Amino acid sequence: MTEDDYIITKTTTKTRLLFARNLRRAREARGISQEMLAELAGLHRTYVGSVERGERNISIDNIERLAKALGLEPENLLRRDADC
Amino acid sequence: MTEDDYIITKTTTKTRLLFARNLRRAREARGISQEMLAELAGLHRTYVGSVERGERNISIDNIERLAKALGLEPENLLRRDADC
Numbered sequence: 663m664t665e666d667d668y669i670i671t672k673t674t675t676k677t678r679l680l681f682a683r684n685l686r687r688a689r690e691a692r693g694i695s696q697e698m699l700a701e702l703a704g705l706h707r708t709y710v711g712s713v714e715r716g717e718r719n720i721s722i723d724n725i726e727r728l729a730k731a732l733g734l735e736p737e738n739l740l741r742r743d744a745d746c
Numbered sequence: 747m748t749e750d751d752y753i754i755t756k757t758t759t760k761t762r763l764l765f766a767r768n769l770r771r772a773r774e775a776r777g778i779s780q781e782m783l784a785e786l787a788g789l790h791r792t793y794v795g796s797v798e799r800g801e802r803n804i805s806i807d808n809i810e811r812l813a814k815a816l817g818l819e820p821e822n823l824l825r826r827d828a829d830c
Contacts, residue, residue, distance in 0.1 A: 677810040677820045721803040726761040736761045737824040 677740065681725070682716040684739045688732045689714075702731035761824065765809070766800040768823045772816045773798075786815035 700707040784791040813820040
């Protein structure tokens, strides 16, 4: 997936895209679906999908839920050099 | 400032408190007020105060604004061992 695949709007920030990319990478590395991740994190499947496309201005509480579901620390999902 | 100074509610998560602590530490290390930080980040002074008390479920876009205003990467503000 390249950055071109993301829906870029004027409100999409660099950090959202970084988070989106790291989240997808970490999820795929674990071989789980968006649906499974959503269930593990107590979030809705379509919400996780939109976060992975950088469409959502996700909150710190939901960043924590997703990180926990993936067995990561929240900071890992914001790293430039993330190797989740 | 100790963790006792934070307003803890059932919706206050660990990550919020980590962010709150790192934000305050980074701001104070730069010798700037909440008001000045708010101005640099384009946010309201009372909002920055409530974020520093862990009261707000801050969004990733606002995490980016605050990090940028402090000359940091967003991940720095979520680090456990942050030395901002």
